Amino acid sequence: MRILWLFGFLFIFLLKRTNAIEKRSLSVHECKSIENTSMMMKLKRHLFCDYDTTVRPTTNHQVVTNVTVKLVPKLLEFDDWTSTMTLHSWMSLNWKDEHLNWNPSDFDGISTVHVNSDEIWVPDLSSNDLCCRGDMSLEQNGVPSTKCLVINTGSVICIPALSYVTKCITDFTFWPYDKHECRIRFGSWSHTGEEINFHLDKKGYEMEGYANNTEWNLKILNAEKIVKKFECCPNDTFPILVYTFSVEREPGLVHVTFVTPAIAIVLLTLTVLWLDSGSTERMAIASMNFICHLLCIFDLHWQLPHNGENVPHICKYPIYA
Numbered sequence: 066m067r068i069l070w071l072f073g074f075l076f077i078f079l080l081k082r083t084n085a086i087e088k089r090s091l092s093v094h095e096c097k098s099i100e101n102t103s104m105m106m107k108l109k110r111h112l113f114c115d116y117d118t119t120v121r122p123t124t125n126h127q128v129v130t131n132v133t134v135k136l137v138p139k140l141l142e143f144d145d146w147t148s149t150m151t152l153h154s155w156m157s158l159n160w161k162d163e164h165l166n167w168n169p170s171d172f173d174g175i176s177t178v179h180v181n182s183d184e185i186w187v188p189d190l191s192s193n194d195l196c197c198r199g200d201m202s203l204e205q206n207g208v209p210s211t212k213c214l215v216i217n218t219g220s221v222i223c224i225p226a227l228s229y230v231t232k233c234i235t236d237f238t239f240w241p242y243d244k245h246e247c248r249i250r251f252g253s254w255s256h257t258g259e260e261i262n263f264h265l266d267k268k269g270y271e272m273e274g275y276a277n278n279t280e281w282n283l284k285i286l287n288a289e290k291i292v293k294k295f296e297c298c299p300n301d302t303f304p305i306l307v308y309t310f311s312v313e314r315e316p317g318l319v320h321v322t323f324v325t326p327a328i329a330i331v332l333l334t335l336t337v338l339w340l341d342s343g344s345t346e347r348m349a350i351a352s353m354n355f356i357c358h359l360l361c362i363f364d365l366h367w368q369l370p371h372n373g374e375n376v377p378h379i380c381k382y383p384i385y386a
Contacts, residue, residue, distance in 0.1 A: 104173045112165055122162035122186050132188045133159040135266035138275050141283045143312050145370045148235045150247045158223045166219040176217045183210050188261055193250040194231040237373035241319035251306040258302035265290055284311040330357050
């Protein structure tokens with residue numbers, strides 16, 4: 066009797082399982098072959114009917130997904146007091162999605178389609194640098210939502226707008242003609258180089274359209290790809306894209322407010338030496354010169370950042386003057 070109950074239970078289970086599979090196959094077939102007056106709608110249903118945004122865009126999991134990257138800076142913000150650089154830029158990403166290809170002749174010659182990045186798989190290209198002020202919540206992870214262009218061959222082009230914040234190596238030795246070096250590193254947090262491999266598009270950046278900052282000049286010194294290995298996974302590689310920037314101060318106003326008075330104080334000091342040691346004028350000019358030195362020192366104290374490794378030469382001037 067128990068054997069009959071067991072066989073009956075298995076028969077009902079298999080019957081329901083078969084019906085579920087048939088219904089799913091039917092729904093997928095209907096989704097793929099749905100009739101619609103809009104050919105674009107028909108194409109999108111054909112592409113995204115059973116598309117999974119969490120699956121890497123390859124039919125063979127052993128095939129590497131190659132992503133080409135180009136950085137296009139647009140605006141720079143640099144805070145010399147906190148040694149942080151904020152770079153507002155476009156990031157061009159290009160890869161091939163084997164799940165998003167079609168024959169244009171089947172869809173009235175449509176060869177391209179615009180989609181939202183949330184609808185497709187996108188590489189988790191993230192900045193590996195810690196953000197400023199110790200706030201880990203500000204860390205730049207992944208690619209924000211944007212519009213992407215999909216070509217019938219499977220090529221995908223996304224150009225999201227991004228803002229990256231990174232710590233810089235500041236050097237105020239030659240202030241106000243100081244230069245600082247900043248680096249931004251990009252990589253994937255969840256995939257190895259055997260799954261996603263990042264490449265630079267030619268030189269890896271483009272400065273066309275960059276809006277000059279009135280206080281700081283930005284130069285990209287180098288863009289390179291490095292491959293790292295870690296003790297945790299000796300058989301895996303981790304490609305990282307490293308951009309090195311030079312941020313140079315535009316002295317302009319600072320030159321007028323500090324360098325010119327410094328030259329005037331030098332002339333004032335020389336005048337004191339030229340005057341007769343017993344004259345009243347020499348004592349008056351020397352007193353005024355001393356007051357000017359104090360004012361310059363106080364002003365420099367409030368104007369100069371206090372986070373540099375070396376003492377600025379301009380701070381040494383009042384001591385030796």
